[in-house]
Amino acid sequence: MIDVADLVVEYGTATALDRVTLAVDKGEMVALLGPNGAGKSTLANTLAGLLAPASGTVRIGGRLALVPEGRQLFPDMSVADNLALGGWRSGQRDPAPVYELLPRLADLAGRRAGVLSGGEQQMVAVGRALMSRPQVLVVDELSLGLAPNITADLAAHLTRLNREQGVAVLLIEQNARLAFELCSRAYVLESGQVQAEGPCAELAGDPRVASAYLGGAIT
Amino acid sequence: MKKVAAETAAARVIAGSTAARIAAGAAAVAVALALPLVLDDSALAVYVLLGLAAIVTVGVSLLMGFAGQVSLGQGAFYGVGAYTAALLTLNGFPPLLGLVAAPLVAALFAAVIGMPLLRLRGHHLAFATLAVQLILLSLAGQLEFTGGDIGLQAIPQFGVGSWEMDGAAAYAWLTWGALALVMLVTHHVITSRPGRALRALATSETAAASSGIPVGRYKLVVFALSAAFAGLAGGIYCFYTGYVAPGSFPVLISIQYIVMAVVGGLGTVWGAVAGAGAITLLVQGLDRLAALPGMPSYAPSVLSYAVYALVLIVVVLFLPQGLVPALTRRDRPPKTSRASRGVPGD
């Protein structure tokens, strides 16, 4: 679904992504790990078509939706309006299928998005992305700033979506423990380059990865 | 980091060509001095107006290129200078005092209104300066001592002591001498340490402030300096034409200076002169064209409006560094990064 080869993205003269190669297959759930400033969000924005590659290829084999870092809702608008605008690409404005998957959103429909809690906002962001009926979902920092039980709840929704509807997921996370739990494979991005990749079980056993991403980082 | 590198590279290029630049400068001075001797009367008039426009434009270019501020009211300072010199001279003070007071009063006026106005940025400042010019024009048109809409007439010739200037050539030398002074001052400002700090001001005020630059004071100084230049040009203008009226300083004249500064490349001393020259000559050429038999009576204004507009739009969109840098390729325009356009990076 996602096929990225030798991707280079530049901001002015600074190189944000340096020959990144990465793939997510149909129905797969893949994690992308890395510290702040590694280029993870740059990759997310490039996949979503918001940034142009300097070189390399990006192939997306279906409709892609992005849950951006920091939720990025329309804060003055209602949850229902936020969801409706999520259907801009597909022309799909009826939120019923999303309410079915995330019933809590139906209760929040009339509320202003800006006044919701962090977890609720993240749920709106996921719901908004799902409005376009994506075949592949890129989720940038699902767990950032959320309590563990709320993250677990959202993660369960993502897993269901992946297993039941076959939506491929690229999960961009700093929380490696969560990512390894949910995903089958993972990539590690550092300073714009892929430093390691492989099945999660293998990576979790890699002492370098373990010390950088699992060692006491998560409480 | 990359900014520093770019600046050192630019500095090296400048140092490398210092000798060539001095030679070019000397040649330019020689030509500028010799021209009044060979030009006929109508060409001399253009030459004087060109020099006056260049004086104001150097200030506008400094303000826009170094302080990052757009003034849509530079014509107001031009007018303040002209009225100051005219009023002093008509009330019996020597013309020299009038000419010296013109830039000083304009600068003082700019400093006073600048204190509140320079809190504004971007389009707010642009509209505020435009508002100041409109208010001044309206007042000048109504007040008794400024002569109302008719303005002030019969302003004596410029002179020092018993010597009185006569002939357009003398005004040409005065104008271009003033231009040389203005260029030297600007060059000094740009190359001084505070001047280099000002460069930072144009790109990011917050960054400049956080690195300890007294942003507010610098902006005020540049604003007052650019007003002083305009005031000086206005002072010469009133002696040269012998009268001033609100109609001499329309809003369009302020826009004209922006066109000239933008065409020449913001923040470049020679660019401002070249921009003023290019636009003045272009408009003069079109005026000749418009005066040809068979052209409609509205042709001169229509042609000059059209030229100002098209030049402004084309240069802003396609040559944002201005014509002169684009031609000489000394500064490559920086790549606009997507990051600055609202896509958060990592």
Place this chain on the structure above:
Amino acid sequence: MSAFLTYLLNGLAVGCAIALIASGLVAIHRVTGVVNFAQGTFAVVAGLCTSSLLGLGMPHGVSEAAAVLLAGLAGLLTGLAAIGRPGTTPLSSLIVTLGVGVLAYAVEIVLWGDQPRSAPGLAGSVTIAGARIQTQHLLVIAVTAATFALLALFFGRTYLGKALTACASNPYAARVVGIDPRRMGLLAFALGGLLGGLAGVLITPLRPISFDTDVTLIVNAFAAAVFGALTRPVVALGGALLLGVAETMAAGYGYGSHQLEVALGLMLVVMIVQASRRSAIHEEAV
């Protein structure tokens, strides 16, 4: 007392026209971040165009509608110049719209000459509580009220209106969901053209319009819009009505020659007060 009421209603009508232009300014600024200096030009183009069409014998209604549509087209073209090229900063766009305004001078002088033109509006007057009001003034007030109601419906209730609001609220998020901010910006410019055109059509019967009337119009509209920090149309409406009434009262009670200074001075004060309340960091983006 009846003179006061007359001035008040006349002032409200003038304020309504300013409000229409200001609402276009706000719509464009909200979506694109650009202050459109050519906003007064749209009113001038529409006003001059109506006077010509009516002069050619076209009926009322048709002439005005055609003029407003033409102003909408002018808005779209201005938008193409101002934001059509990727990477144009808002301040560069402002300078481009300034260029568009000057270019319009050239076109207008060729088409309509440089003398002020007027157009017949609604004839007659009505007496309200002892005050005589021209019917045209009432028409201006009614049309403005209806337009603001329609605008509220458009932005609050329609999908397209919500997409425009989304661009204003969070441009990055708008791009994430696939809304093209540039196309929305062009739409806002076209809308600004229509609103400016409407104002021009309404005021031409009240005060003659010439090619350079745009400076007065844009400065007044900007003054009104800064009341609402260039983002809140309803506050801009309030500001415009205040300006209109203040100017008309000044003129009515013998200070007519200073009405521009009143408006401009008010605008400067409002801007300076607003600026001192905001920190430099918030303004950096401008």
